[in-house]
Amino acid sequence: MSSKRREALAAYGFLLPNFVGFLAFTSIPVIVSLVMAFTHYNIFKSPSWVGLENFQSLMGFHHESGRLVPNDPFFWQYVYNTIFMMTGIPLGMAGSLFVALMMNQKLRGIVIYRTIYFLPSVCSGVALLILWKYLYNADIGLINSVIRAAGEHIFSNIVTGILFTILCSIIFGLIVVGIVAALLALIQFLCEKLRISWREGLYKACVIAAGAVIFITLAVLGPREHAIISMFFANPPDWLGTVQWAKPSLILMGLWGGLGGYNMILYLAALQGVPTSYYEAAEIDGAGPWAKFWAVTWPMISPTTFFILVMSVIGGFQGGFMTANVMTQGGPAGSTMTVEYYLYQTAFLKFNMGYASAIAWFLFVVIFVLTLMTWKLGGRVVTYE
Amino acid sequence: MNKMRSSTKIALYIILSLGAISMLIPFLWMAVTSIKQPDEVFAPGGGIQWLPQHFVWRDTVINGTKVRAWWGNYPDAWNEINILRLYLSSIFVAVVGTFGQVLTSSMAAYAFARLQFPGRDKLFFGYLATMMIPGSVTMIPVFVIMKHLHWINTYQALIIPGLFSAYGTFMLRQFFMGLPDDLEDAAKIDGSGYIGIWARVILPLSKPALATLTTFTFMGFWGSYMWPLIVTITDSMRTLPIGLSYFVGQHATNYTQLMAGSMIALIPVLLLFIFNQRYFVEGIKLSGMGGK
Numbered sequence: 141m142s143s144k145r146r147e148a149l150a151a152y153g154f155l156l157p158n159f160v161g162f163l164a165f166t167s168i169p170v171i172v173s174l175v176m177a178f179t180h181y182n183i184f185k186s187p188s189w190v191g192l193e194n195f196q197s198l199m200g201f202h203h204e205s206g207r208l209v210p211n212d213p214f215f216w217q218y219v220y221n222t223i224f225m226m227t228g229i230p231l232g233m234a235g236s237l238f239v240a241l242m243m244n245q246k247l248r249g250i251v252i253y254r255t256i257y258f259l260p261s262v263c264s265g266v267a268l269l270i271l272w273k274y275l276y277n278a279d280i281g282l283i284n285s286v287i288r289a290a291g292e293h294i295f296s297n298i299v300t301g302i303l304f305t306i307l308c309s310i311i312f313g314l315i316v317v318g319i320v321a322a323l324l325a326l327i328q329f330l331c332e333k334l335r336i337s338w339r340e341g342l343y344k345a346c347v348i349a350a351g352a353v354i355f356i357t358l359a360v361l362g363p364r365e366h367a368i369i370s371m372f373f374a375n376p377p378d379w380l381g382t383v384q385w386a387k388p389s390l391i392l393m394g395l396w397g398g399l400g401g402y403n404m405i406l407y408l409a410a411l412q413g414v415p416t417s418y419y420e421a422a423e424i425d426g427a428g429p430w431a432k433f434w435a436v437t438w439p440m441i442s443p444t445t446f447f448i449l450v451m452s453v454i455g456g457f458q459g460g461f462m463t464a465n466v467m468t469q470g471g472p473a474g475s476t477m478t479v480e481y482y483l484y485q486t487a488f489l490k491f492n493m494g495y496a497s498a499i500a501w502f503l504f505v506v507i508f509v510l511t512l513m514t515w516k517l518g519g520r521v522v523t524y525e
Numbered sequence: 526m527n528k529m530r531s532s533t534k535i536a537l538y539i540i541l542s543l544g545a546i547s548m549l550i551p552f553l554w555m556a557v558t559s560i561k562q563p564d565e566v567f568a569p570g571g572g573i574q575w576l577p578q579h580f581v582w583r584d585t586v587i588n589g590t591k592v593r594a595w596w597g598n599y600p601d602a603w604n605e606i607n608i609l610r611l612y613l614s615s616i617f618v619a620v621v622g623t624f625g626q627v628l629t630s631s632m633a634a635y636a637f638a639r640l641q642f643p644g645r646d647k648l649f650f651g652y653l654a655t656m657m658i659p660g661s662v663t664m665i666p667v668f669v670i671m672k673h674l675h676w677i678n679t680y681q682a683l684i685i686p687g688l689f690s691a692y693g694t695f696m697l698r699q700f701f702m703g704l705p706d707d708l709e710d711a712a713k714i715d716g717s718g719y720i721g722i723w724a725r726v727i728l729p730l731s732k733p734a735l736a737t738l739t740t741f742t743f744m745g746f747w748g749s750y751m752w753p754l755i756v757t758i759t760d761s762m763r764t765l766p767i768g769l770s771y772f773v774g775q776h777a778t779n780y781t782q783l784m785a786g787s788m789i790a791l792i793p794v795l796l797l798f799i800f801n802q803r804y805f806v807e808g809i810k811l812s813g814m815g816g817k
Contacts, residue, residue: 152636
């Protein structure tokens with residue numbers, strides 16, 4: 141036997157175990173899943189072909205007394221929930237970058253901080269979700285205990301109460317202005333990259349105008365804010381038990397857990413890879429820390445930002461099952477149900493495998509299209525060395 | 526960056542410490558609640574009651590013998606959900622699954638990185654393409670396969686579908702490609718076969734990559750939730766996350782015991798992390814190379 145053939149045979153031998161598993165648990169199931177999406181199948185009886193019916197009843201709309209109504213209103217509600225939960229992604233990325241920038245400083249004892257910040261990521265899982273379920277508990281939870289205790293101290297005195305209201309309003313106003321400014325910056329950035337002209341000074345004018353409107357509104361509504369804030373502190377909400385607070389609560393928990401986790405380490409590695417000579421060159425040009433960040437650091441770490449964003453969006457679309465299953469069971473009123481939870485419910489509680497496969501393929505297509513789009517856009521906005 | 530002003534340094538320490546406190550407080554609250562008595566979780570007057578007012582010595586059972594202890598929630602939780610059994614199941618599944626996945630991945634990666642054979646690049650591209658397929662797509666058919674093999678509620682169902690990873694193959698291949706040729710050539714001259722080269726040259730040279738893949742795979746099996754929930758039916762087959770989630774479902778108001786149970790579940794993982802954090806950090810950095 142020639143040595144070439146021996147090498148090829150050896151290669152196939154090495155590949156065999158992995159390849160068989162790959163066929164049995166990835167390639168063939170993908171095809172089976174696609175076929176299943178066109179059938180009714182409850183695993184007890186053999187499947188029956190129904191054509192596009194699953195997709196139609198999942199994503200389609202019909203007319204009902206002159207209005208367009210989705211065939212499966214739950215599905216679209218859960219898609220909305222899933223996307224809502226993903227607003228935590230940019231916030232978490234900004235937080236992780238901020239932490240990474242601090243961790244990148246040469247400080248003594250930084251490893252201890254890194255260990256502490258990473259703790260939530262390493263114990264992510266059911267135990268941590270149980271912990272948060274009780275942190276958020278309306279009666280015994282730590283969060284509400286702190287809010288009530290703080291409220292008692294602050295609002296027992298009218299002066300501290302008013303001062304606190306003003307402070308809260310200013311912080312709230314700054315956050316809103318910050319969000320507006322970030323959105324405008326994003327628009328400006330995209331305009332520049334797509335070569336759409338953007339007049340000099342327009343950005344500043346927009347931010348100042350938005351800030352003025354927001355703060356004047358807050359000042360006018362002062363007394364009402366005082367009432368709302370004091371009510372909130374006297375009687376904090378049942379975080380996971382009310383429709384409007386459940387999703388933000390889960391997002392906040394995710395931010396806490398992700399702040400110093402995988403993304404932070406990725407950012408830290410990227411920051412450590414930026415050559416110091418670039419910073420020195422920027423310093424010679426007279427750049428301050430802020431200018432250095434936007435001119436050197438931000439473009440140099442853009443591949444990492446892009447990578448984290450793509451991975452988070454892919455993960456976000458098919459996430460949320462474990463969290464909701466342990467903490468809220470999808471409730472209240474389906475407000476924490478995600479697409480993945482719906483898939484689980486359809487496939488493994490109702491045994492409606494065909495319909496569930498249609499949901500899975502919806503996820504697949506969305507993820508595929510999003511990845512392609514970000515890849516295309518990424519080629520334009522990401523700076524590679 | 527070395528010439529930082531001391532005022533900046535102090536500000537950094539303050540911000541970092543505030544963050545660290547907010548990271549630690551939930552764990553602290555958990556630890557404190559886990560040794561309280563049920564009537565102590567409510568603070569009198571509505572304030573925050575951190576420490577237990579008094580340590581209540583009460584009867585509890587350890588290994589069938591009665592013991593008086595103030596940390597009775599721990600043995601109670603241990604007995605209530607049979608945590609030992611859940612631990613052993615989880616460890617067994619994670620150890621066997623991790624070993625198998627690293628083995629099959631390293632074999633396939635060796636073939637892709639170091640051997641010439643017809644169709645290599647096409648096959649590798651096929652592997653890469655499947656990394657985009659979301660787990661939810663393959664989950665239902667794999668469940669049906671398990672059902673037909675009568676593997677539901679067995680260790681096979683928990684372990685075998687997780688043994689084959691395109692990601693692990695990809696990561697190890699990238700690492701193997703970067704290894705120098707000379708040692709491999711020397712082993713060939715000494716008469717080593719392909720298995721010998723893989724086992725005695727490639728694998729020993731790839732310890733960092735193997736360690737990180739092992740860490741990640743182990744964490745994946747250990748934290749896996751949806752799949753074990755789907756394929757296990759009886760208490761005896763459940764892994765730790767599933768057992769804990771059933772515990773919450775059944776004892777939602779028994780806060781102190783729940784916190785004790787969660788503490789028992791967390792502590793070994795925490796210790797493992799604190800002593801092996803190098804692998805975590807390096808592993809994350811390696812996995813991020815995909816972005817470059």
